[in-house]
Amino acid sequence: MDNRKADKKLKIVEEWCKGCNICVAFCPTNVLELRNNKVAIADIDKCTKCGLCELRCPDYAIYLEGSEDEK
């Protein structure tokens, strides 16, 4: 897997999201929001790929993945 931040993609597993709002509240750059009680990307351009959302999501519903895992 490529570890360069720029190559990472922010991914969401909507079925697993329970809408707890933790990732939204602790994202340092306000990338995320809740829509109908599910996480959604409000502004991907602000994402620094810091990975804090992934670290604190209790349901593994948001994560950064290397680009080759896209397929």
Next chain:
Amino acid sequence: MSSQLIKNNFRMDRLPHIWCPGCGHGIIMRSMAQAIQNLGLDKQKVCIVSGIGCSSRAPGYMDFNTLHTTHGRALAFATGVKLANPELKVIVVTGDGDCSAIGGNHLIHTARRNIDITTIVFNNNIYGMTGGQYSPTTPTNDFGTTAPFGNIDKAFDICKLVDGAGATYVARGTAYHVNQLTKIIEKAISNIGFSLVDAISICPTYYGRKNKKGTAVQMMNYLKDSAVDTKVAEKLPPEKLENKFFIGEFKNTTEPEYTEEYMKIIKKYQKER
């Protein structure tokens, strides 16, 4: 679809887990998986054991050798596993109720023996699974279904308890300070002897509701604002430490380990015969 860490360490057909929205247990379980992966342990040589409780459901989701036992008895089963196969890295997942109420006796004696078992307490200050009864870590004056007028008991500090009982690695982390928690769990697993990590979790459904602690986010903010690293705490005046709790490493020592001592006895008497 899921992250590589989740795919590599979890039983994907069992996910999503049944914990409530915002339950801190999921964060701690992921941190455990990250720690095991960082250490590069052979999965076949890891055995995760639990008792009963919301927390104790964790091994059901984790793709290792796993054992889901009876309430309070995880450490007794874990001791059996470790003595039968000392090659295994034995990790116990337990709740504050499971380990310090019904399992309190097992806890102190497992610590006293300094057997090579790592215990991760998913400490949410309440009995989550059975509906919010107060536990030995519920703070004085807090509420639970069994303390409708406030809890008059004093809470256990599980770290101090096992330190006194003989554990050789003792530390505390939180579901908010995840990277630090992962590092602590790595060190706990690496210690040859009894290790305990008091992983402070959040239970928005019962502890949170009973005590008007607000949303999962507000409870995470409480962990963020109230946890003080022990190293920092030493330099702070007492007034800055009011209503705070300490995180970080409290003890890291080396003492004779139980299974090794046991094997020595066996070898000695086998030679003499």
